[in-house]
Amino acid sequence: MTLTTLGLPAIRRDDDEPPAEMPRSGPLVDTFGRVATDLRVSLTDRCNLRCTYCMPAEGLDWLPGDELLTRDELVRLLTLAVTRLGITSVRFTGGEPLLYRELEDVVSAVAALRPRPEIALTTNGLGLARRAQALADAGLNRVNVSLDTVDAEHFAAITRRDRLTDVLDGLSAAAAAGLGPVKVNAVLDHDSGLDDAVELLEYCLRHGYQLRIIEQMPLDASHLWRRDANLGADEIFAALAAHFDLTPDPAPRGSAPAQLWRVNGGPATVGIIASVSHAFCSACDRTRLTADGQIRNCLFSAEESDLCVLLRRGADDDALESAWRAAMWRKAAGHGINNPDFVQPQRPMSAIGG
Numbered sequence: 001m002t003l004t005t006l007g008l009p010a011i012r013r014d015d016d017e018p019p020a021e022m023p024r025s026g027p028l029v030d031t032f033g034r035v036a037t038d039l040r041v042s043l044t045d046r047c048n049l050r051c052t053y054c055m056p057a058e059g060l061d062w063l064p065g066d067e068l069l070t071r072d073e074l075v076r077l078l079t080l081a082v083t084r085l086g087i088t089s090v091r092f093t094g095g096e097p098l099l100y101r102e103l104e105d106v107v108s109a110v111a112a113l114r115p116r117p118e119i120a121l122t123t124n125g126l127g128l129a130r131r132a133q134a135l136a137d138a139g140l141n142r143v144n145v146s147l148d149t150v151d152a153e154h155f156a157a158i159t160r161r162d163r164l165t166d167v168l169d170g171l172s173a174a175a176a177a178g179l180g181p182v183k184v185n186a187v188l189d190h191d192s193g194l195d196d197a198v199e200l201l202e203y204c205l206r207h208g209y210q211l212r213i214i215e216q217m218p219l220d221a222s223h224l225w226r227r228d229a230n231l232g233a234d235e236i237f238a239a240l241a242a243h244f245d246l247t248p249d250p251a252p253r254g255s256a257p258a259q260l261w262r263v264n265g266g267p268a269t270v271g272i273i274a275s276v277s278h279a280f281c282s283a284c285d286r287t288r289l290t291a292d293g294q295i296r297n298c299l300f301s302a303e304e305s306d307l308c309v310l311l312r313r314g315a316d317d318d319a320l321e322s323a324w325r326a327a328m329w330r331k332a333a334g335h336g337i338n339n340p341d342f343v344q345p346q347r348p349m350s351a352i353g354g
């Protein structure tokens, strides 16, 4: 069996001298004045599905266990993010975050922080039916469940696993546990995607879920993404508009990545996230922490800041805070996917956290 190597970043920083002009307190800002308040935390790079646009059929060579943050290291960094860096929203993701055994425990540790952040989860939904209530009890506020089609055959072809029913059960358990508004994240297949989108929207309208369709991005581990093979936001909108009456949602968009459309007069909406065709980097409010303790200031960043090494060298909270601030200070203006010199990051989406 050949495993695709998990790419490590070209530049990994662990000995930063913070830039003199960087603020040492207050919000987590970059040189363009953007403020990061939304933390994406990847709990594991492992997964129990094999979505074609994310990882190869045989999986990846997972991050070594001794390089992963321990539960205590993770909670220390989350505490620092909320109490010193102004993080108001924490989203757990992966890999598949439900594979992380201490998820409920970490959720309840974050829920105990003050000011209490909003806590969300992005999951493929496998096993959610069993755990939704315990997660809600621990303090989880909302879930996004990834589901690209409600056609069982298409689901098996896209994820390489025959598990559609488990995902649908997970969705209804999340709604029953009050983890709403329950959102469905869909990445469309180039062949069946436009039909899948129409069926998905009908399904979500029937069940009261909010559908968000995301353009495929060049973040697959096998580096097979091709711009001309992918469905763009305009094409997706046209396919939906042929079946539904779509009008722009009047609510202000703020830093939300999805452009929202009211469906058949509302109040239901559908969102299209045009990460590639209409990038929204100028409103980005994200910072990212990987399972092995790297700060990434962008999904597409070529460099990372190694908080795991700093922690294990005995760094105090001031040093960790300063390294996190310096990482965000260096954030680029945009992801550059549409620039002629764009280079796909070596670390794939499953090891960054989407």
Ligand code: SAM
Binding pocket: 047, 053, 054, 093, 094, 095, 096, 097, 122, 123, 124, 144, 145, 146, 185, 186, 187, 214, 215, 216, 217, 218, 219, 220, 349, 350, 353, 354
């Ligand atoms: N396993 C969980 C899941 O699928 O929800 C969490 C991790 S997954 C990497 C997070 C989100 O990233 C999912 O909604 C997934 O569809 C999306 N995703 C994965 N690869 C992508 C790609 N190449 N382009 C756009 N979105 C992608």
Ligand code: SF4
Binding pocket: 047, 048, 049, 050, 051, 054, 055, 094, 095, 096, 124, 146, 350
């Ligand atoms: Fe797993 Fe999520 Fe990647 Fe699918 S998108 S393979 S569920 S990490």
